[in-house]
Amino acid sequence: MGWIPEEIDLTRPSAARMYDHFLGGSHNFAVDREAAAAAERAFPGVRLAVRANRSFLRRAVKYLVGKGIRQFLDLGSGIPTIGNVHEIAQGECPDARVVYVDIDPIAVGHGKRILADNPNAAAVLGDMRDPARLLDEPDVRDLLDFGRPVAVLMVAVLHFVPDSQDPWSMVAGYVDRLAPGGYLVVSHGTNEHFSEEETSSFETVREVYQRTTSPIVVRTSAEVAAFFAGLDLVDPGVVRLSDWRPDSEERWKSWCCGVGRKPLS
Numbered sequence: 001m002g003w004i005p006e007e008i009d010l011t012r013p014s015a016a017r018m019y020d021h022f023l024g025g026s027h028n029f030a031v032d033r034e035a036a037a038a039a040e041r042a043f044p045g046v047r048l049a050v051r052a053n054r055s056f057l058r059r060a061v062k063y064l065v066g067k068g069i070r071q072f073l074d075l076g077s078g079i080p081t082i083g084n085v086h087e088i089a090q091g092e093c094p095d096a097r098v099v100y101v102d103i104d105p106i107a108v109g110h111g112k113r114i115l116a117d118n119p120n121a122a123a124v125l126g127d128m129r130d131p132a133r134l135l136d137e138p139d140v141r142d143l144l145d146f147g148r149p150v151a152v153l154m155v156a157v158l159h160f161v162p163d164s165q166d167p168w169s170m171v172a173g174y175v176d177r178l179a180p181g182g183y184l185v186v187s188h189g190t191n192e193h194f195s196e197e198e199t200s201s202f203e204t205v206r207e208v209y210q211r212t213t214s215p216i217v218v219r220t221s222a223e224v225a226a227f228f229a230g231l232d233l234v235d236p237g238v239v240r241l242s243d244w245r246p247d248s249e250e251r252w253k254s255w256c257c258g259v260g261r262k263p264l265s
């Protein structure tokens with residue numbers, strides 16, 4: 001199988017490959033499917049959550065294209081699947097530029113393959129926890145002009161950065177580089193709307209992710225709102241996934257999300 005890089009540890013589940021499995025993709029292994037099944041047994045809503053998350057991503061990108069954004073930096077972009085950011089953005093506006101970044105070699109390897117003929121998009125292997133280094137990557141510098149508005153997407157990825165690594169400062173490292181009119185998009189796991197039973201089931205999910213390459217942490221919506229420090233929150237603010245400018249009847253309560261814009265002055 002040509003899409004499997006040599007450095008992959010096939011004995012340890014990966015959050016990227018589990019997510020791919022939840023979305024019905026094929027870039028995952030038995031170890032990922034077993035971990036995904038354990039998470040799903042404990043918490044049957046997990047598939048609905050990842051679909052609701054993808055749906056939020058689609059709505060947010062369409063919103064931003066409608067606001068004139070033509071540059072996207074998608075951090076923790078995952079294994080390419082249906083509804084990738086470049087497909088949404090370039091579908092509306094062919095000259096839109098997109099750089100995907102992920103720490104998972106399979107996500108990036110597959111991304112490079114599907115983007116080989118796309119001069120306006122690139123996939124970069126990197127760790128978003130080092131903003132200065134990442135923003136200096138040749139593909140990022142070549143494709144994105146931070147002198148003009150860029151949308152930085154951190155969708156379903158900040159819950160892989162523990163408080164001890166200060167994700168708020170890390171996000172500020174990107175926000176500081178945004179030109180006025182640039183945007184930050186965040187979705188994040190939260191359990192604050194859970195019943196007692198759901199909270200205990202979610203503990204099992206957390207334990208499953210503890211065994212992966214990306215242990216998971218959930219935060220309150222107030223902690224998520226703090227990622228938007230210095231930005232103007234787009235209506236309706238930090239809300240549950242399916243309450244952010246919904247275009248369907250789907251309802252999902254366990255994650256929250258928001259979009260913030262860097263003020264013009």
Ligand SMILES: C[S@@+](CC[C@H](N)C(=O)[O-])C[C@H]1O[C@@H](n2cnc3c(N)ncnc32)[C@H](O)[C@@H]1O
Nearest residue numbers: 016019076077078102103104127128155156160
């Ligand atoms: C749940 S997936 C989300 C994919 C996509 N953003 C979405 O919402 O559909 C999270 C991704 O973040 C990646 N990731 C985790 N920690 C990361 C880090 N420090 N730097 C870059 N990517 C990271 C994982 O490899 C995984 O592919």
